[in-house]
């Protein structure tokens with residue numbers, strides 16, 4: 001039976017790369033988007049050209065009031081594919097956010113909480129009935145929970161820390177269903193994230209390169225392939241774990 005996967009924020013960046021890597025491993029993949037409908041459609045076309053089935057659905061993970069309707073839409077896609085459920089859920093969607101001491105607003109903190117913590121928690125709860133026993137949940141954290149980067153990322157990193165703690169509890173809750181729940185923690189990776197600074201700013205890249213065991217910043221495929229490996233059947237016995245894919249940043 002072909003595996004099915006959902007990647008939130010699969011229209012760009014790490015989510016897109018994860019969707020492509022999962023499809024390369026033979027999965028049928030649903031990606032979600034907020035503003036990037038056209039980009040998500042391009043991902044769907046690429047996935048279908050690779051021989052798999054694919055779909056794009058709109059989902060704002062900071063809007064939990066939409067999750068029940070989203071679950072119904074996802075269920076319809078899976079039914080249309082004749083799939084018994086969802087094998088892999090990747091909670092990837094996210095945004096950068098700057099919260100310097102002295103310049104942090106309640107709205108900025110709430111926005112980071114909504115997309116990085118509340119969204120994955122409530123979306124996973126909504127989708128849990130669709131997950132097949134023996135499946136995988138992969139939550140996307142950050143290397144910034146292990147090492148301290150720019151201080152303005154304090155709240156962003158704290159939210160990712162919350163994701164890692166929640167991952168361990170969820171692993172225990174879903175363990176009786178043999179669902180593996182893990183965290184992938186990417187290092188600095190070349191995407192649109194934070195205005196594309198990691199991809200476009202030579203000085204920033206040089207700083208990361210100098211602090212990295214592998215001597216370069218990450219490319220989306222580096223993280224996408226790692227994510228696909230973590231949710232493969234080979235790692236079904238690993239649960240409640242944080243796996244960093246950063247090329248050895250700030251070791």
Ligand SMILES: NC(=O)c1ccc[n+]([C@@H]2O[C@H](COP(=O)([O-])OP(=O)(O)OC[C@H]3O[C@@H](n4cnc5c(N)ncnc54)[C@H](OP(=O)(O)O)[C@@H]3O)[C@@H](O)[C@H]2O)c1
Pocket residue numbers: 008009010011012013014015032033034035036037059060061062092093094095096115140141142143185186187188189190191192193194198
């Ligand atoms: N890049 C890095 O260096 C890095 C490092 C560590 C962790 N991460 C984490 O990796 C994840 C992906 O980051 P990225 O680098 O791929 O960023 P990206 O290139 O900016 O892509 C962000 C993706 O998230 C979606 N998204 C944004 N806000 C959303 C919301 N409210 N609801 C649903 N989807 C939303 C976007 O959808 P639309 O385009 O359709 O709006 C897009 O698909 C994030 O959780 C980020 O915190 C990134």
